[in-house]
Amino acid sequence: MFITIGIICILLTSVMFVQFKTVQVIEESGISAMTESELRDEYSTIKSKTDELAKSLEEVNSSIKEYENQSSNNKGTTDLLKEDIQKAKNDIGYTDVKGPGLIITIKDGDGEYEKVEYWDLLFALNELKYAGAEAISINDSRIVNNTYIKSIEDNYLVIDGPRKISPYVIKVIGDTKYLESVINIKGGLKDEMENTGKSISYTVEDEVSIPKYKGKIEINSGE
Amino acid sequence: MVYITIIICSALGILLGLNLPTISYTYSGYLAIAIIAALDSVFGGLTSILKKNFDIRIFVSGFFGNAILAMLLTYLGERLNVDIYLAAVIVFVGRMFTNLSIIRRIYIEKWSKKYDEKHNAKQE
Incomplete structure (x- = not known):
């Protein structure tokens, strides 16, 4: 007892x-600790807010365009300038782009230590850039020159702010032959991912469309 | 002897509980309802000790049976989208109050009897 x-x-x-x-x-x-319904409310308010913000962004953009049109009375030089601006925007990732390329999908493995980590994605980006990639996006986040990929509390990854989860869909525009070769080469992307338990697959497309960079690039400290 | 066992084992339990890992949020609700059910059984046991009809078999079966039943009901409620655990909480806490009032009454009667005896002895 x-x-x-x-x-x-x-x-x-x-x-x-x-x-x-x-x-x-x-x-x-x-x-x-929030209940499901609280989370749902939160989600819907955030969503409507983002919709509103997207709308206002659109408005601002259209007014910018108007100003550009107004100021283009002086045709010849402004055309040249506009071209330059467009080219610069293309280069830094401020425009949607289309072209031949690859769609690569990387998935978490089943094991505990087989999650896709930020260094895997950084490795993939580096390999693709080495193969002459012209534009890259991961899960519709455009990769630009100041893009960061960071793991938060070892739980999930953020790319330039929004949170990303497996599967990671990497869209890349460039010479498909070169891009394919860095994936398939011995010790390349495919080997590296499969050796560490992740799964990787890709398709070659005639037209891959990559969205523009949604953030703002600001240079304050440097000149 | 029983009290010593209870104190030592409770202290051991506290030490053990502080060193065990925390559980996930999904399951903490079930654990909470099981704790309430178990506490109800403990108060029921105390009352039956005072009433002198304590049976260890009834106590143990109630302790585990109530906890498991409460958890199952909570799970069912989650599936059905009805907060059944509220019913369990109301029943268990209500019973705890009833048992406490019985315990209180027994002790008050005991003490008042003692007091009366002393008083009468003095007067005589």
Whole structure:
């Protein structure tokens, strides 16, 4: 009888303290304590906000275009300037682009240590750039010169802000022959991913469309 | 002897609980309801000790049976999108209050009896 009561006491108090600890952790971490409906509300408000912001961005862009048109009375030189601007925008990733290229899909493996990490994506980007990639996007995030890929608390990856999860779809425009070769070469992208348990597949497309960079590139400190 | 066992084992339980890892948020709800059910059984056991009809078999089966049943009901409620765990909480907490009031009454009666006896002895 003492043993039974003792076991029950240990069980009850230990479970209670585990629960106390869990509740404390949840209170500290915030979002995971929200109920499903709260999260849904939050999601819908954020979504409508982003829609509004996208609309206002569109308006601003159209007014910029208007100003450009107004100022283009002086045709010859402004045309040249416009061309230059367009080219510069293309180069830094401010425009949607289309062209022949590859669509590569990299997926997490099943094992615990077979998740796609930021260094895998950085490796992939570097390989593709080496093969002369002209424009790259990962899950519709355009990769530009100041793009960062960072892992947050070892849980998920962010690319320039938004959170990305597996599968990672990398769209790349460039010479498909070169691009394919860096994937298939011994010790290349395919080997590297499959050796560490991730799965990778790609298709060659005649026309891949890559969205423009949605952020803003600002240079404040440098001249 | 029983009290010593309870205190030592509770202390052991606290130490163990503080060293165990935390569980995920999804399961903490089930654990909470199981704790309430178990506490209800403990108060029921205390009452039956005072009433002198305590049976360890009934106590143990109630302790685990109530906890498991409460968790199953919570799971069912989650599937059905009804907060059934509220019913379990109301029943268990309500019973806890009833048991507490019974315990309180028994002790008050005991003490008042003792007081009366002393008082009467003095007067005589």
